[in-house]
Amino acid sequence: MQKGSPFFVPISQANIYHHNPCPVHGSKCPVRKNRQIQASTSILTWSKNSTIPFSFQKISKPFRIVVILAVLITALQFVQRPVANPTVVHPLQAPAEVVSILQRACYDCHSNETNLRWYDKIAPASWFVNAHVKEARQRLNFSTWDTLHSADQQGRFWEIVNMAISGKMPLTSYTAVHPKANLSPQDIEVLQKYARDMSPARYQDTSVINQAEKELHDFVQGNINNKVPVAANGVAYVPDFQNWQIISTTNRFDNHSIRILYGNDIAVKAIRNNNTHPFPEGSTVVKAVWNSIESENGDITPGSLNSIQIMTKNNTQFADSKGWGFAKFNGIQLTPYGHTPLFNSTCYNCHKIADNNDYIFNLPLKNEAGARPMFDAGDLKVITSFANRKQKTMSVLYGNAAARKSAIGGYQTHAAGEILKLVMFKQEDNKYWYGSYINGAMLSVETLTATGSDAKSLTYSLVQGRAPLNTNGQPMSGDERIIDILAHRPSVFP
Numbered sequence: 406m407q408k409g410s411p412f413f414v415p416i417s418q419a420n421i422y423h424h425n426p427c428p429v430h431g432s433k434c435p436v437r438k439n440r441q442i443q444a445s446t447s448i449l450t451w452s453k454n455s456t457i458p459f460s461f462q463k464i465s466k467p468f469r470i471v472v473i474l475a476v477l478i479t480a481l482q483f484v485q486r487p488v489a490n491p492t493v494v495h496p497l498q499a500p501a502e503v504v505s506i507l508q509r510a511c512y513d514c515h516s517n518e519t520n521l522r523w524y525d526k527i528a529p530a531s532w533f534v535n536a537h538v539k540e541a542r543q544r545l546n547f548s549t550w551d552t553l554h555s556a557d558q559q560g561r562f563w564e565i566v567n568m569a570i571s572g573k574m575p576l577t578s579y580t581a582v583h584p585k586a587n588l589s590p591q592d593i594e595v596l597q598k599y600a601r602d603m604s605p606a607r608y609q610d611t612s613v614i615n616q617a618e619k620e621l622h623d624f625v626q627g628n629i630n631n632k633v634p635v636a637a638n639g640v641a642y643v644p645d646f647q648n649w650q651i652i653s654t655t656n657r658f659d660n661h662s663i664r665i666l667y668g669n670d671i672a673v674k675a676i677r678n679n680n681t682h683p684f685p686e687g688s689t690v691v692k693a694v695w696n697s698i699e700s701e702n703g704d705i706t707p708g709s710l711n712s713i714q715i716m717t718k719n720n721t722q723f724a725d726s727k728g729w730g731f732a733k734f735n736g737i738q739l740t741p742y743g744h745t746p747l748f749n750s751t752c753y754n755c756h757k758i759a760d761n762n763d764y765i766f767n768l769p770l771k772n773e774a775g776a777r778p779m780f781d782a783g784d785l786k787v788i789t790s791f792a793n794r795k796q797k798t799m800s801v802l803y804g805n806a807a808a809r810k811s812a813i814g815g816y817q818t819h820a821a822g823e824i825l826k827l828v829m830f831k832q833e834d835n836k837y838w839y840g841s842y843i844n845g846a847m848l849s850v851e852t853l854t855a856t857g858s859d860a861k862s863l864t865y866s867l868v869q870g871r872a873p874l875n876t877n878g879q880p881m882s883g884d885e886r887i888i889d890i891l892a893h894r895p896s897v898f899p
């Protein structure tokens with residue numbers, strides 16, 4: 406749907422003016438009277454001269470146009486009936502103030518309680534209205550809301566909030582004619598609060614922790630996946646994404662997850678050169694998502710693997726979604742999401758919120774010079790990532806092969822030549838998605854290097870920035886930092 410489509414355009418009053426009582430003069434309307442005389446004269450002419458059924462020529466030109474339009478518009482009304490309102494059986498159950506906002510701004514399209522005004526019911530405007538109501542109900546229907554699973558309701562509600570914040574909904578072509586549907590900042594705050602209430606923090610969630618333990622055990626045993634599954638739209642899993650450059654790191658409080666976004670050379674080069682409007686053909690990004698383990702002290706750490714998600718630019722194959730082919734592989738088993746290629750549009754429809762960013766939510770934030778910096782870890786690969794919401798920091802721990810090996814072994818032993826590198830960033834709000842944090846400016850880079858197998862052989866150095874603070878607000882010592890860094894167990898990769 407294009408934003409400026411001729412949606413809900415009221416038929417100009419002038420067209421129907423002289424067929425209804427005149428709003429200004431009533432039955433004494435001089436124009437109306439004049440028209441009536443003209444019309445009756447022409448009917449008389451017709452009865453005298455039976456060879457011409459209707460002496461239309463005798464009617465003045467403007468009135469002829471009015472008559473033709475009126476006949477046409479009347480005829481059009483039979484082409485399509487006004488949109489019907491099926492019975493509401495499973496409506497949204499939410500606090501009254503939430504329901505009332507949505508009723509006012511969204512229910513005309515996204516419910517079975519469509520309340521069409523007279524000008525919405527007149528063809529041809531009614532055709533657009535009907536088509537949009539039909540599409541809107543298919544996508545999201547508050548009258549069948551309670552048939553959704555609670556996890557789906559939660560996900561959908563955050564989407565609703567973000568559609569509202571981004572100004573994508575209600576459609577501007579609709580608010581132009583129905584200004585009462587506009588959402589105020591207070592309305593949006595009410596919706597945001599309800600979304601937050603639906604997703605309370607889940608401290609030390611045992612189901613996530615137990616699944617994480619099991620997956621970590623398999624990972625340590627080397628039971629890793631060698632599959633290269635392919636999604637129903639033909640987009641294949643990318644086994645070597647761990648060798649790619651990291652674009653950004655994020656964590657979400659709407660669906661309790663922590664993520665790392667990787668990019669291939671084409672995507673990363675495009676970001677470095679600010680050449681992302683649009684991303685060039687062949688750009689691919691891979692997002693690894695873990696269910697997060699949340700602690701009351703603000704710590705967010707990765708638990709079980711939620712999914713690996715991909716977006717790849719192929720303008721020929723995915724012309725309908727601005728060139729982006731989507732794929733999602735669920736869980737450590739990498740089970741493809743979606744049974745038919747149609748799932749691609751489900752992904753794309755929500756990514757439209759980030760249409761100013763060529764549909765990518767998580768581009769690295771710009772620095773003062775306008776560049777989008779990404780930390781280059783060279784040959785090192787990710788061991789894990791974590792965040793602290795109270796301290797507003799987000800971190801990625803990298804290591805070389807030796808360091809990754811000792812990480813998997815729980816750092817029981819070390820090996821000479823081991824290198825660990827911890828990069829800490831400032832946590833920022835993701836302006837494209839309320840519910841998500843993204844890494845901002847870099848705060849520090851710290852390294853640990855081992856000269857032997859003993860933990861005592863580890864050397865700490867602060868390479869960049871300032872040393873992280875302890876709970877008393879004091880800069881931590883090297884020894885404290887070593888303990889802290891090694892306390893983070895590795896993330897499970899497929």
Ligand code: HEC
Pocket residue numbers: 406507510511512513514515537538540541544545564565566568569574575576579586588754755
């Ligand atoms: C005038 C009709 C209309 C109104 C009013 C309206 N929408 Fe929509 N909405 C649509 C249409 C049509 C689509 C599908 C096409 C599109 O995405 O632009 C849609 C799509 C959506 C989607 C995307 C669903 C998906 O496929 O992922 C969401 C979410 C949404 N609307 C939420 C809202 C909310 C919240 C409101 C009220 C604040 C609202 N809409 C008001 C017509 C409407």
Ligand code: HEC
Pocket residue numbers: 560564655656657664666690691692714715716731732733742748751752753755756764765766767768835838841842
């Ligand atoms: C309800 C909205 C929504 C839907 C549906 C959705 N995404 Fe996303 N997607 C997001 C948001 C929000 C982010 C940014 C998340 C974050 O902060 O980590 C994102 C990020 C991504 C990224 C990383 C690139 C980026 O945009 O930052 C990929 C890849 C991705 N999604 C793939 C998919 C795939 C594949 C599907 C369909 C199976 C899908 N998405 C469906 C909202 C959605």
